[in-house]
Amino acid sequence: AQKITQTQPGMFVQEKEAVTLDCTYDTSDPSYGLFWYKQPSSGEMIFLIYQGSYDQQNATEGRYSLNFQKARKSANLVISASQLGDSAMYFCAMREAYNFNKFYFGSGTKLNVKP
Amino acid sequence: EPEVTQTPSHQVTQMGQEVILRCVPISNHLYFYWYRQILGQKVEFLVSFYNNEISEKSEIFDDQFSVERPDGSNFTLKIRSTKLEDSAMYFCASNGGRQETQYFGPGTRLLVL
Numbered sequence: 309a310q311k312i313t314q315t316q317p318g319m320f321v322q323e324k325e326a327v328t329l330d331c332t333y334d335t336s337d338p339s340y341g342l343f344w345y346k347q348p349s350s351g352e353m354i355f356l357i358y359q360g361s362y363d364q365q366n367a368t369e370g371r372y373s374l375n376f377q378k379a380r381k382s383a384n385l386v387i388s389a390s391q392l393g394d395s396a397m398y399f400c401a402m403r404e405a406y407n408f409n410k411f412y413f414g415s416g417t418k419l420n421v422k423p
Numbered sequence: 424e425p426e427v428t429q430t431p432s433h434q435v436t437q438m439g440q441e442v443i444l445r446c447v448p449i450s451n452h453l454y455f456y457w458y459r460q461i462l463g464q465k466v467e468f469l470v471s472f473y474n475n476e477i478s479e480k481s482e483i484f485d486d487q488f489s490v491e492r493p494d495g496s497n498f499t500l501k502i503r504s505t506k507l508e509d510s511a512m513y514f515c516a517s518n519g520g521r522q523e524t525q526y527f528g529p530g531t532r533l534l535v536l
Contacts, residue, residue: 343524343525345527350529351512351529351530351532352527352528352529352530353466353514353516353527353530354527355524355525355526355527358524399465399466401466403525407479409454409456409471409473409478409479410468410471410479410481411456411458411466411468411516411525412468413465413466413467413468414465415464415465416465
């Protein structure tokens, strides 16, 4: 079974609108962390936001927020007020506490922000 | 702000040649990683390294691959005899504590001809 599933290979959003990128995960470890990374066309991986499995609140970092629904095992990324510079690939990733050396990545979502 | 650096940014090599990809993790980090991303595909874990030894490796990380921390700052990935299918972006990453966020370097784009 896939550890991380991103079902949207591509998304379009209008500039200044909000967009949600989906991520579901599979783990039996009660302790884990969820991460989102942005990969622009230049190729680097930029850390955006982190959610711990025991965190009571949804994580927020500026225009990024993580809609964490533990029972559904989903960790969707919400980008508010999209900007043209948000056009990139977005990867969801997970690390489990019992195997903390390994990160599992999803297949990514290509976001295009339209002017 | 401290960052992970990687050299070279691009490398072109002939099949069968050895390549060494270099990384300088963030200075106070203890855990180091290599990942691979074939063009247009997802990021794949290769190997993790802690306390001067490999702590985990994937099935991709076969005998052709090795990692080393030759001094206090560098972390290298060696591919002994490159194959066409080794063409990919290779990312180095590091984190401080076990549960901390991994920070990625800018990657080395390897092309094997």
